[in-house]
Amino acid sequence: MSMTLKSDAPIVTENVARLKPYHPGKPIEEVQRELGLTDIIKLASNENPLGPSPKALEAMQAAINKVALYPEGAAPVLRAMLAKIHGISEDSLVFGNGSDEILHLVCATFLAPGKDSTVQADPTFAMYEIYATLADAEVVKVPLVNYTHDLDAMADAVTDKTRIVFIANPNNPTGTLVTQRQVERFLNRLPERVILVSDEAYDDYVESPEKPNLLPFVKERRNVIISHTFSKVHALAGLRVGYAMAPPAMAGYMNRARSPFNVNLVGQAAAVASLGDTEHVRVSVALNSAEKRRIYAALEKEHIQFVQSEANFVLIDVERDSREVFDLLLRCGIIVRAGYALGLPNHIRVTIGTPDQNTRFLTELLAVMR
Numbered sequence: 064m065s066m067t068l069k070s071d072a073p074i075v076t077e078n079v080a081r082l083k084p085y086h087p088g089k090p091i092e093e094v095q096r097e098l099g100l101t102d103i104i105k106l107a108s109n110e111n112p113l114g115p116s117p118k119a120l121e122a123m124q125a126a127i128n129k130v131a132l133y134p135e136g137a138a139p140v141l142r143a144m145l146a147k148i149h150g151i152s153e154d155s156l157v158f159g160n161g162s163d164e165i166l167h168l169v170c171a172t173f174l175a176p177g178k179d180s181t182v183q184a185d186p187t188f189a190m191y192e193i194y195a196t197l198a199d200a201e202v203v204k205v206p207l208v209n210y211t212h213d214l215d216a217m218a219d220a221v222t223d224k225t226r227i228v229f230i231a232n233p234n235n236p237t238g239t240l241v242t243q244r245q246v247e248r249f250l251n252r253l254p255e256r257v258i259l260v261s262d263e264a265y266d267d268y269v270e271s272p273e274k275p276n277l278l279p280f281v282k283e284r285r286n287v288i289i290s291h292t293f294s295k296v297h298a299l300a301g302l303r304v305g306y307a308m309a310p311p312a313m314a315g316y317m318n319r320a321r322s323p324f325n326v327n328l329v330g331q332a333a334a335v336a337s338l339g340d341t342e343h344v345r346v347s348v349a350l351n352s353a354e355k356r357r358i359y360a361a362l363e364k365e366h367i368q369f370v371q372s373e374a375n376f377v378l379i380d381v382e383r384d385s386r387e388v389f390d391l392l393l394r395c396g397i398i399v400r401a402g403y404a405l406g407l408p409n410h411i412r413v414t415i416g417t418p419d420q421n422t423r424f425l426t427e428l429l430a431v432m433r
């Protein structure tokens with residue numbers, strides 16, 4: 064502990080001092096203010112370009128009239144619905160203020176500060192490292208191979224101190240998938256005390272027939288936690304709703320660590336309505352699939368390298384400092400993610416948008432690349 068109020072001494076513990084800031088996708092409003100542009104598209108944070116289901120919008124409007132009251136802390140309606148959809152018991156579910164909070168809860172609940180360590184890929188979703196560091200755990204990073212999790216090397220990196228292994232499946236920022244067979248093999252190599260966190264934020268977009276299903280392991284009460292979100296295909300990123308599926312004993316401890324009203328009333332209502340609109344999900348996934356193929360074809364034609372994605376974004380090799388490309392696109396009113404902040408300095412990550420947005424992005428990207 065190094066907390067003291069003396070001005071020349073650190074004001075936080077050593078692990079908090081180690082935290083690196085998270086760099087989110089640039090908001091449209093910020094670009095408007097900075098560049099004075101009006102026609103801006105954001106393809107930077109893997110949101111659904113179609114927006115929420117009309118049913119969810121209607122439910123949000125109705126729910127707004129009730130916000131003087133606290134939400135139901137246990138989210139019972141959403142809980143019952145998800146339990147039915149996934150075929151799990153209601154006490155296997157934990158809700159979070161976005162799946163970010165699920166990851167936070169996992170670290171806060173299961174990591175012994177100063178003792179435990181976590182294993183993750185590099186690069187992968189930034190919040191694993193941030194929450195593990197906040198819980199004062201050591202973070203072991205295992206480089207991707209071919210833009211994909213190297214599960215053998217990750218299993219080799221597990222030690223007596225390892226408590227949590229994170230897998231983003233598909234991975235962010237690469238969009239790559241590890242298959243059922245690969246995950247099963249990996250899981251069987253993990254010592255019993257290690258918890259596998261399978262972050263499936265982009266699960267709905269996966270087209271591969273080898274898409275894993277780890278729910279049977281949760282039902283068998285193995286140390287597996289699956290994380291899902293309403294921020295991606297359900298297009299409710301601004302409302303912050305995510306959830307975990309875990310064996311009831313684990314979910315129970317996470318629920319004790321959770322703030323009592325962490326998922327707001329409007330978010331709960333919207334999530335319930337969105338789950339009821341499977342057609343909106345289907346249309347969103349179909350659009351993503353078709354547009355992904357169109358983007359691939361345009362890039363291939365120009366011999367621009369990219370990574371095949373199972374998600375709603377594509378990682379593109381721009382063969383130069385990605386900040387240059389990012390800035391040029393920004394001046395055209397197109398916000399993407401520069402791989403610089405994602406550990407892939409010569410790549411950009413672009414969210415698959417509407418056909419118009421993608422055409423605009425491709426036109427400007429090809430001009431920049433030429």
Ligand SMILES: Cc1ncc(COP(=O)(O)O)c(C=O)c1O
Nearest residue numbers: 161162163188235264292294305
């Ligand atoms: C792999 C992955 N996990 C989790 C999240 C967090 O999403 P949210 O907190 O909006 O549910 C993201 C967001 O981009 C992500 O890419």
